[in-house]
Amino acid sequence: MKIITLSSGTWGANCYILVSGGKALVVDPSLPVETVKKHLAGEGARLVGIVLTHGHFDHTLSLDELREACGAPVMIHAEDDELLSDSGKNCSKMFYMSCTHQCADKLLADGGVIRLGDEEIKIIHTPGHTKGSICLLAGGMLLTGDTLFADGFGRIDFYGGSLSEMKQSLLSLSKLDPDITIYPGHGENSSLGAVLGRIRFLNR
Ligand SMILES: [Zn+2]
Numbered sequence: 497m498k499i500i501t502l503s504s505g506t507w508g509a510n511c512y513i514l515v516s517g518g519k520a521l522v523v524d525p526s527l528p529v530e531t532v533k534k535h536l537a538g539e540g541a542r543l544v545g546i547v548l549t550h551g552h553f554d555h556t557l558s559l560d561e562l563r564e565a566c567g568a569p570v571m572i573h574a575e576d577d578e579l580l581s582d583s584g585k586n587c588s589k590m591f592y593m594s595c596t597h598q599c600a601d602k603l604l605a606d607g608g609v610i611r612l613g614d615e616e617i618k619i620i621h622t623p624g625h626t627k628g629s630i631c632l633l634a635g636g637m638l639l640t641g642d643t644l645f646a647d648g649f650g651r652i653d654f655y656g657g658s659l660s661e662m663k664q665s666l667l668s669l670s671k672l673d674p675d676i677t678i679y680p681g682h683g684e685n686s687s688l689g690a691v692l693g694r695i696r697f698l699n700r
């Protein structure tokens with residue numbers, strides 16, 4: 497599976513395009529739809545789905561346009577679907593904006609699988625940043641949204657956030673291969689083992 501990183505949309509969120517067998521998934525459409533379409537065309541890939549790691553507005557900036565342009569189904573964990581239509585819960589109101597979207601076409605659950613070409617992407621539910629945050633495991637790549645960054649875990653003080661749930665989520669990620677590369681919702685890649693090794697409560 498190939499991954500294309502489109503870094504730092506207007507609000508600093510990364511957008512990823514996963515490509516396999518002529519098909520593509522866009523994860524967190526935070527960049528202009530024209531940029532995304534240019535990369536899809538460059539790969540000769542057809543967009544078959546839009547996956548959201550969670551419902552915060554900075555990860556969904558071009559969601560409606562992309563959905564309309566490509567007709568691909570939008571997928572989010574069931575517990576974050578309510579964020580899409582609520583500018584308070586998706587944090588846009590905090591920045592004096594009102595970003596709202598229709599609800600998703602398909603709700604995801606822990607342990608579920610998204611097929612892309614001949615390959616599979618596994619859904620890992622990792623609440624803590626939001627109730628419905630997910631990580632996506634695709635081969636040796638882990639797309640972590642705002643659950644985990646190169647310099648630590650995501651904020652737990654927004655709507656639905658929870659430190660105890662974040663701890664449990666990080667503990668479950670710590671059972672994965674430490675050599676996995678993380679592709680976070682903001683900032684640079686890192687290795688899972690290196691990042692988790694720096695989080696104190698996991699290493700006592
Ligand atoms: Zn977030």
Ligand SMILES: [Zn+2]
Binds near residue numbers: 552642
């Ligand atoms: Zn974010």
